[in-house]
Amino acid sequence: DTAVSQTPKYLVTQMGNDKSIKCEQNLGHDTMYWYKQDSKKFLKIMFSYNNKELIINETVPNRFSPKSPDKAHLNLHINSLELGDSAVYFCASSQLDTQYFGPGTRLTVL
Amino acid sequence: AQSVTQPDIHITVSEGASLELRCNYSYGATPYLFWYVQSPGQGLQLLLKYFSGDTLVQGIKGFEAEFKRSQSSFNLRKPSVHWSDAAEYFCAVGVGRDDKIIFGKGTRLHILP
Numbered sequence: 001d002t003a004v005s006q007t008p009k010y011l012v013t014q015m016g017n018d019k020s021i022k023c024e025q026n027l028g029h030d031t032m033y034w035y036k037q038d039s040k041k042f043l044k045i046m047f048s049y050n051n052k053e054l055i056i057n058e059t060v061p062n063r064f065s066p067k068s069p070d071k072a073h074l075n076l077h078i079n080s081l082e083l084g085d086s087a088v089y090f091c092a093s094s095q096l097d098t099q100y101f102g103p104g105t106r107l108t109v110l
Numbered sequence: 111a112q113s114v115t116q117p118d119i120h121i122t123v124s125e126g127a128s129l130e131l132r133c134n135y136s137y138g139a140t141p142y143l144f145w146y147v148q149s150p151g152q153g154l155q156l157l158l159k160y161f162s163g164d165t166l167v168q169g170i171k172g173f174e175a176e177f178k179r180s181q182s183s184f185n186l187r188k189p190s191v192h193w194s195d196a197a198e199y200f201c202a203v204g205v206g207r208d209d210k211i212i213f214g215k216g217t218r219l220h221i222l223p
Contacts, residue, residue, distance in 0.1 A: 004153075040215070041148075041215070042216070043213040044213075045210060090154065098156065100156065101146070101155075102153055
């Protein structure tokens, strides 16, 4: 009965590779988000989608591309991974101004 | 610009003692305010939220928070902490556009036995 789920939980990869993180929510929410949490635990929003439409796109490199195949899914694709991309990435969904977070994906770029 | 300040990076309290974590925000309109908790290696769990009405809000796990508009604060409190409360606590403000939330930098809570 997981509300917001992410896969994989851990992702270790080499610099230059392309990788994807998947997010699914079964709450029926209209809006989904991606956040990045850096090594100092600071959380920053990257993107948000509402009903498959991009709403928020913060200052994020073009190598990051969100894709929303339907309202319940928001995937994050990262091209040409760099060392600085190492972080924990959280997906969230919201309805009525309250956000609910997934368990996070720890990405390590070697 | 909207911002959230959590002035304490680390707080250490003894088990059974009372707790207060500070949060100040900067936002021009009436804010939506949240506290989230992140246990080690875990995601964020919503503790409580304030949208309007009673300025003292109750949350899960025995936490409460009080909204004070005059001080632009939303401090989190618990009368008696348990060892399982050791975690990172994030205060956040919803800036009202597309449900966007801005987080503070977090306060790490340590519990002494």
